Amino acid sequence: MNALIFRFIVISLIFLCHPADASEISIVTEDFPPYSYLEDGRITGVSAEVVRAVLKEAGTDAEIKTYPWARAYRSALNEKNVLIYSIGRTKERENLFKWVGIVAPCDIYLFKLKERKEIKADSLDTAKHYVLGILRQDMCLDYLKSKGFDNITVSDTDEDSIKILVRKRVDLIPFAELSFVFSVGKLGYDPSDFEKVCFIKDLSEGLYMAFSKETPDILVERFKNALDKVKADGTYNRIMNAYSLK
Numbered sequence: 001m002n003a004l005i006f007r008f009i010v011i012s013l014i015f016l017c018h019p020a021d022a023s024e025i026s027i028v029t030e031d032f033p034p035y036s037y038l039e040d041g042r043i044t045g046v047s048a049e050v051v052r053a054v055l056k057e058a059g060t061d062a063e064i065k066t067y068p069w070a071r072a073y074r075s076a077l078n079e080k081n082v083l084i085y086s087i088g089r090t091k092e093r094e095n096l097f098k099w100v101g102i103v104a105p106c107d108i109y110l111f112k113l114k115e116r117k118e119i120k121a122d123s124l125d126t127a128k129h130y131v132l133g134i135l136r137q138d139m140c141l142d143y144l145k146s147k148g149f150d151n152i153t154v155s156d157t158d159e160d161s162i163k164i165l166v167r168k169r170v171d172l173i174p175f176a177e178l179s180f181v182f183s184v185g186k187l188g189y190d191p192s193d194f195e196k197v198c199f200i201k202d203l204s205e206g207l208y209m210a211f212s213k214e215t216p217d218i219l220v221e222r223f224k225n226a227l228d229k230v231k232a233d234g235t236y237n238r239i240m241n242a243y244s245l246k
Helices: 003-017 046-058 069-078 139-146 158-166 177-186 217-232 235-242
Strands: 026-029 037-039 042-044 064-066 082-088 097-104 108-113 132-135 152-155 173-176 194-199 207-212
Touching (some): 026 069, 042 046, 046 064, 046 207, 069 082, 158 173, 207 217
Parallel strands (some): 026 064, 026 082, 132 152
Antiparallel strands (some): 037 042, 082 207, 097 207, 108 194
């Protein structure tokens, strides 16, 4: 093998191992406390810290950008080399993204105003009798539609969903339990004025990080391996414990 061919092989292997540098990877998320939120000019939160640990393990440094969820979702759906978190994994989304792994636990419930004693929705079947407020492009929207829900008001932000619940324009909203407490408090409402009425098991596997479909498989595998190492070496559990999560 002459020197020119050897050099060509080495350079090719370098590009295969590092298919996209930091400037080519976009990371998008939404304001979704305590999973991801802005504090003192820096995006933090339980999912954000896991993602940063994965980036460090993968030898990559990329900026995390926060957008309204519909915009973040659209970016990951249509652009290449986009990493999105915290995203729910559903049957409807399975083939739309390249999934890396779970970055945080998440329990989804239907919530109502506690004062609305007339609302009885202890199961999805009984919840179909009421008007639901759901975030645009949220996993709950596709899932509940697939279960026969058709009386739905779509909101642009999580805050809008809470506001229309308070104003009684909708009867129920699906929400991550931990984030709900943060979000209602941020809006100045008392969390004790709300009540969770129905656990949605199918949507409570956890929140994921995932790449857009137009991302090289070798890059996805690099991040999968990095996430596995973050979980194996105790970093993941330390982050969960810092946020009082299991």
